[in-house]
Amino acid sequence: MSEAARGHGSVRLLEHIIEVTSADLDVREVSQRVAALVTAATDSDVCFVHLVDDELQRVVLAGATPPFDEHVGRVQLALGEGIAGWVAKHAKPAVVPDKWKDNRYRYIPELRGQDFTSMVSVPMLARGRVVGVLNVHSRAARDYGDDDLVLLTQVANLMAGAIENARLYRRLAEREEVLERFASRTVEAQELERRRLAGEIHDGISQRLVSLWYHLLAADDAVGPAEDASTVRRELGMAKELATEALAEARGAITGLRPFVLDDLGLGPGLESLGRTLTGLEVDVDVEPVVLPPHAEVALYRIAQEALQNVVKHAEATTVRVRLTSADDGVRLVVSDDGVGFDEDSIAGAERRHSYGLVGIRERAELIGASLRLASRPGTGTTVEVVVPHPPADPGHGHPGKV
Numbered sequence: 570m571s572e573a574a575r576g577h578g579s580v581r582l583l584e585h586i587i588e589v590t591s592a593d594l595d596v597r598e599v600s601q602r603v604a605a606l607v608t609a610a611t612d613s614d615v616c617f618v619h620l621v622d623d624e625l626q627r628v629v630l631a632g633a634t635p636p637f638d639e640h641v642g643r644v645q646l647a648l649g650e651g652i653a654g655w656v657a658k659h660a661k662p663a664v665v666p667d668k669w670k671d672n673r674y675r676y677i678p679e680l681r682g683q684d685f686t687s688m689v690s691v692p693m694l695a696r697g698r699v700v701g702v703l704n705v706h707s708r709a710a711r712d713y714g715d716d717d718l719v720l721l722t723q724v725a726n727l728m729a730g731a732i733e734n735a736r737l738y739r740r741l742a743e744r745e746e747v748l749e750r751f752a753s754r755t756v757e758a759q760e761l762e763r764r765r766l767a768g769e770i771h772d773g774i775s776q777r778l779v780s781l782w783y784h785l786l787a788a789d790d791a792v793g794p795a796e797d798a799s800t801v802r803r804e805l806g807m808a809k810e811l812a813t814e815a816l817a818e819a820r821g822a823i824t825g826l827r828p829f830v831l832d833d834l835g836l837g838p839g840l841e842s843l844g845r846t847l848t849g850l851e852v853d854v855d856v857e858p859v860v861l862p863p864h865a866e867v868a869l870y871r872i873a874q875e876a877l878q879n880v881v882k883h884a885e886a887t888t889v890r891v892r893l894t895s896a897d898d899g900v901r902l903v904v905s906d907d908g909v910g911f912d913e914d915s916i917a918g919a920e921r922r923h924s925y926g927l928v929g930i931r932e933r934a935e936l937i938g939a940s941l942r943l944a945s946r947p948g949t950g951t952t953v954e955v956v957v958p959h960p961p962a963d964p965g966h967g968h969p970g971k972v
């Protein structure tokens with residue numbers, strides 16, 4: 570073959586390899602196709618693609634020209650073992666004119682070493698790391714030249730880049746999944762704890778306060794109308810008042826701890842009912858039906874609750890608007906008021922230390938992977954906007970694991 574023809578051929582090969590490695594295929598499929606292309610381009614008889622398994626610290630056959638493809642996954646070598654293991658360990662190519670004379674060679678019956686004589690083995694390098702090894706073998710003895718080595722190195726590195734990308738993508742997707750599971754478990758755990766507390770306050774403290782109140786009432790009756798009983802009666806009256814207040818507080822705490830409305834009605838009506846608890850300003854709630862996982866519903870409900878409390882406590886607003894919509898980018902919750910607004914940067918240190926509301930809003934949004942926008946300026950009112958992105962259409966069959 571002339572030099573020009575060879576050069577032309579290698580460009581075409583690289584084009585093919587780029588096509589194969591950027592297609593949406595799994596690692597095995599890519600390895601198979603690359604093996605076939607490389608065998609033809611280097612005029613060899615067989616090609617093996619081994620990938621490094623970092624956990625096992627071994628190279629594992631990931632692709633081969635037929636009939637050896639049936640051994641994919643089963644043929645493995647320790648790093649340093651055999652020629653492929655040596656190349657993986659040293660990150661250097663090996664050109665072997667006669668493998669029987671090379672003491673690195675290790676006979677593997679399944680790969681029928683007896684049928685082949687010469688070989689070249691090159692490391693697949695991505696960002697300085699060996700991700701695999703590419704081997705070509707020929708039946709007849711031959712001298713693989715520099716051209717072959719250069720071409721194989723280019724192919725190996727192209728593949729390495731694609732495999733490394735797939736690996737990084739998979740790792741990222743796994744981490745995202747772990748984070749998502751963590752978020753939903755955290756919110757669930759929080760809610761469970763709140764339910765437990767609500768139950769405890771209800772069954773324990775509240776019940777005792779109720780019976781205390783009845784005892785006080787009975788004592789009050791028993792003292793009767795006698796003159797000297799006036800002090801006793803005054804004390805009993807104050808005690809009853811305290812018991813009533815404590816009971817009201819306990820009930821308030823229970824309502825705050827557990828969003829019953831979410832269980833009973835769902836997020837939209839839950840927000841409407843939140844709106845109805847506000848007094849002293851016009852509350853305009855407009856909700857669309859949205860689909861969200863339960864932990865995200867709870868998080869949005871709590872965010873709206875805190876944002877509305879802030880409006881009542883700080884905004885001096887005449888109107889507050891609550892919007893829940895399903896948009897292209899996700900489910901959007903907006904709470905906006907026309908009050909005094911504030912400058913987040915200039916909230917004083919002490920105030921910031923004792924303020925948990927905005928921090929809590931931010932944390933809840935982060936936990937459910939939502940974006941948060943807080944817009945406020947003194948004199949212009951405040952807007953809190955949270956967008957929960959739609960989940961990917963089909964998380965099980967997307968990119969992870971593909972090259």
Ligand SMILES: Nc1ncnc2c1ncn2[C@@H]1O[C@H](COP(=O)(O)OP(=O)(O)OP(=O)(O)O)[C@@H](O)[C@H]1O
Binds near residue numbers: 879880883911925928
């Ligand atoms: N809608 C609003 N209008 C005007 N100021 C606000 C509004 N929301 C928050 N702020 C300002 O931001 C500060 C921080 O709010 P944040 O909710 O973190 O704390 P807080 O309401 O003071 O206390 P906590 O929520 O812990 O009971 C508030 O003290 C207030 O100065």
Ligand SMILES: [Mg+2]
Binds near residue numbers: 875878925927
């Ligand atoms: Mg607050």
